[in-house]
Amino acid sequence: MTDKIQMRTPLVEIDGDEMTRIMWSMVKEKLLLPYVDLKTEYYDLALEHRDETDDQITIEAAEAIKKYGVGVKCATITPNAARVKEYNLKQQWKSPNGTIRAILDGTIFRKPIMVRNIKPAVSNWKKPIILGRHAYGDVYKNVEHRISGPGRAEMVFTPENGEEVKHTIHDFNGSGIIQSIHNLDASISSFAEACFAYALDQRVDLWFSVKDTISKTYDNNFREIFEQIYEEKYKGKFEEAGITYFYTLIDDAVARIIRSEGGMLWALKNYDGDVMSDMLASVFGSLAMMTSVLVSPHGYFEYESAHGTVQKHYQRYLKGEPTSTNPVALIFAWNGALRKRGELDGTPELVTFADKLEAAVIKTIEEGVMTGDLAKLAEPPAKQVVYTEEFIDEVTRRLEEVL
Ligand code: NAP
Numbered sequence: 001m002t003d004k005i006q007m008r009t010p011l012v013e014i015d016g017d018e019m020t021r022i023m024w025s026m027v028k029e030k031l032l033l034p035y036v037d038l039k040t041e042y043y044d045l046a047l048e049h050r051d052e053t054d055d056q057i058t059i060e061a062a063e064a065i066k067k068y069g070v071g072v073k074c075a076t077i078t079p080n081a082a083r084v085k086e087y088n089l090k091q092q093w094k095s096p097n098g099t100i101r102a103i104l105d106g107t108i109f110r111k112p113i114m115v116r117n118i119k120p121a122v123s124n125w126k127k128p129i130i131l132g133r134h135a136y137g138d139v140y141k142n143v144e145h146r147i148s149g150p151g152r153a154e155m156v157f158t159p160e161n162g163e164e165v166k167h168t169i170h171d172f173n174g175s176g177i178i179q180s181i182h183n184l185d186a187s188i189s190s191f192a193e194a195c196f197a198y199a200l201d202q203r204v205d206l207w208f209s210v211k212d213t214i215s216k217t218y219d220n221n222f223r224e225i226f227e228q229i230y231e232e233k234y235k236g237k238f239e240e241a242g243i244t245y246f247y248t249l250i251d252d253a254v255a256r257i258i259r260s261e262g263g264m265l266w267a268l269k270n271y272d273g274d275v276m277s278d279m280l281a282s283v284f285g286s287l288a289m290m291t292s293v294l295v296s297p298h299g300y301f302e303y304e305s306a307h308g309t310v311q312k313h314y315q316r317y318l319k320g321e322p323t324s325t326n327p328v329a330l331i332f333a334w335n336g337a338l339r340k341r342g343e344l345d346g347t348p349e350l351v352t353f354a355d356k357l358e359a360a361v362i363k364t365i366e367e368g369v370m371t372g373d374l375a376k377l378a379e380p381p382a383k384q385v386v387y388t389e390e391f392i393d394e395v396t397r398r399l400e401e402v403l
Pocket residue numbers: 074075076077078079097287288304305306307308309310311312313324325326327373
């Protein structure tokens with residue numbers, strides 16, 4: 001073993017809750033600290049600490065990412081009524097991910113981690129499909145109304161200066177329902193920017209799909225903004241990188257994706273992204289084999305795991321039982337952040353270390369050593385089903401061989 005790898009700029013380290021917090025410190029202690037002179041600025045988003053600081057710590061963490069550019073985040077509890085009671089909270093604090101996303105103005109990209117012995121349920125998918133989901137508006141900020149009986153439903157816009165605009169939605173003869181949704185050009189533009197930038201970063205084609213043949217104003221607006229940004233800012237860069245921007249109708253895209261071999265970034269509106277990301281996660285196997293990165297159009301990156309705090313396993317851990325919780329998504333979150341830090345700082349040793357650690361994780365699983373969640377899916381069957389700590393030790397052993 002040679003000297004530890006040096007870092008120039010600190011990473012913003014955002015700690016979290018329950019089982020992922022336990023795995024977080026294991027990963028650091030066994031896989032990172034022995035090899036990297038880890039520089040981090042630490043923010044503790046454990047629910048108790050968010051409560052103590054009236055959630056200011058979450059805002060500070062997001063501001064730190066703006067300062068340093070790259071963060072890595074552990075999973076955190078989004079409190080519901082039961083958590084308010086369990087932790088005796090001052091109030092039901094908002095989702096930290098939502099708060100951070102709002103401050104960084106980001107888009108989340110999810111990418112499956114593929115290994116040879118976990119086969120996607122769609123057999124022709126050979127490469128990961130990355131999904132980029134718009135995270136503002138549409139049905140998630142809707143206004144709905146139940147129509148009780150006959151009458152006219154109208155949509156009215158009252159400009160600050162100017163004439164009222166009115167559209168008839170429907171003349172109801174009987175009972176029914178109506179819904180209003182909206183979106184903002186600024187939000188759609190920053191979504192588009194993030195998608196083009198991430199496709200370039202990953203050197204993959206970008207697919208975008210809406211239903212503009214039916215929704216000639218609303219969905220068409222998404223399509224036009226994407227096209228305009230592509231023409232003005234990204235066409236040249238895409239051609240240089242040998243990647244393409246491809247627009248097609250959402251139903252056509254679904255059919256093509258299923259028949260494809262994967263390997264693209266698929267950008268989707270909020271609802272489409274919600275539905276399709278769950279489909280992708282289940283086709284590729286497990287949430288614990290899914291990376292997630294928040295990319296802001298201003299050039300900030302926050303890496304995390306796609307899964308939550310794995311509360312059920314934590315309850316077993318608290319009883320003193322060892323658990324076979326899968327740390328792969330957390331390890332990859334650290335890897336993603338270290339690699340990005342290395343790229344931005346011009347420290348190739350850090351990039352190489354992240355590559356080697358990633359390869360060691362894949363090798364461990366492909367040699368048949370895995371946690372229980374993967375053992376259920378593996379083909380050929382797992383040789384050794386291990387607890388979390390044993391898995392990390394097996395990764396360490398393989399990492400040491402190549403350092
Ligand atoms: P979860 O933590 O994702 O876990 C749900 C189930 O998925 C687990 O019980 C486990 O199944 C399996 N699983 C997830 N990650 C796994 C891993 N790494 N290894 C092995 N199995 C894994 O979701 P949840 O239990 O619904 O949520 C718990 C807490 O997480 C909630 O308070 C929620 O607010 C929070 N959350 C945070 C984030 C985030 O910060 N990014 C995201 C989602 C949820 P088995 O029990 O069958 O083994």
